[in-house]
Amino acid sequence: MxxxxxxxxxxxxxxxxxxxxxxxxxxxxxxxxxxxxxxxxxxxxxxxSFHVYDGLNPMKFNGLDNYLKILTDQEFWSTLGRTGVYAVIVVPLIYAAALGIALLLAREIRMRGFFRAIFYWPTMISFIIVGLTWKWIFGDSFGILNHLLTMAGAEPVGFLTSSFWANTAVIVATVWSRAGFFMVIFIAGLQAIPTDYYEAARLDGATGTKVFRYITLPLLKPTSLLVVMLCLIDAFKAFPLMFALTGGGPGKETTFIVQYIYEIGFNRQELGLASAMSVILFILIGGFSALQFRLSKGGAV
Missing domain, CATH: 1.20.5 (Single alpha-helices involved in coiled-coils or other helix-helix interfaces)
Known part of the structure; x- marks a missing residue:
């Protein structure tokens, strides 16, 4: 060389x-x-998670004792079940709301950018502010809704002191605050679908319902997978909004798993036990995501 x-x-x-x-x-x-x-x-x-620790005194190794303690903690499992029910309700609602808004705003309409900004705006607000805002709407003694009901001659409703209404308030506030974020993801997915499919469907005389069922939904499968997974993760880690809106009440009706872990770790100062609960929650969310990904064949159409 x-x-x-x-x-x-x-x-x-x-x-x-x-x-x-x-x-x-x-x-x-x-x-x-x-x-x-x-x-x-x-x-x-x-x-x-393998230690006894209160944040002040030295840690003491206790092996799997924290995990064994969780197995017999009925409140942990009831709280986890309550979170699961919340997720089963709120995920489809967010999915439907986000997809519906995206279908409307993906079209060429007047002031489309303005409406997109309006629906996206709630996602820019912190969950604490969202909770406090809806508390002023649903509040029992000072809420706007009860004030309007009283003016109309009706009896006030215990929106935040009734189990049913408190959960309803949490679900409404959650959908309002998150639908705009997933709307953007759906709009991106809709814009990625080639227009040739729609033109061919129109030539074949397909109606709007059939076009949505046989073209839009199947081609949105990867996007739908992403949205459902993110919604599910959001639901299982929900805490600030509920903490500001209901404080977990009435009783424990809107206390979900992350708030319970927070109470164990910081109110009862059992950081080791709270860490073990967090590990279990991480495994559950990871397992749900992996199962969903597998059942949908990785989002393949």
Whole structure:
């Protein structure tokens, strides 16, 4: 190999190294943030789950005792079941609302951007503010709805002191605050569907219902999978909105699993037990997501 060839080889090698290293440099900031705020706390929580720890005194290793204690904790399982019922109700409602709004706003209509912004706006508000806002609407003694009912001569309704109405208020507030986010995902999915399919369907005389059933829904399958998975994860980790709106009441009727873990960890100062509960919740959500992904064949159409 001549000197010129060796020089060219070295130059190409350096360029190849730069091409290999450059992408990792771009993702390094996000990787550091993800590791600091997600990976490290998760591993620390797993470590805590095998110890007795109150945040003040030294930790004491207790093996699987925390997990065994959870097996006999009836309140944990009742709270988890309550969260599951909430998820079963709220996920389809968010899905239907987001898809319905997306179908309307994916069309060429006047002020389309304005309406998209209006529906997306609630997702930009923190869950605490959403909860407090709806509390002013559903409040028993100071709520707008009860004020209107009283003005109309009707009896006030215990929206936040009745089990049924408190859960209804939580579901309404959740759908209102999350539908806009998933609307954007559905709009992106709808815009990715080739228009040729719709043109061919119109030529064949297909009605709007058949077009939606046989073209739109099947081609939205990957998007639907993503939306349902994200909704499910949101439902199982729901806490700030309920905490601000109902405080988990009346009684424990709107106390869901994350709030219960919070109470165990910070009110009762059993951080090891709370960490074990968090690990179980993580496994459950991961299992649901994996099962759903498998049943839908990875989102393939």
């Amino acid at each position: 001549s000197e010129a060839q060796r020089t060219n080889h070295k130059t190409l090698t350096k360029q190849n190294r730069k091409l290999v290293i450059a992408p990792y440099l771009f993702i390094l900031p996000n990787l550091l943030i993800f590791s600091t705020f997600i990976v490290f706390p998760s591993l620390l929580g797993l470590y805590y």
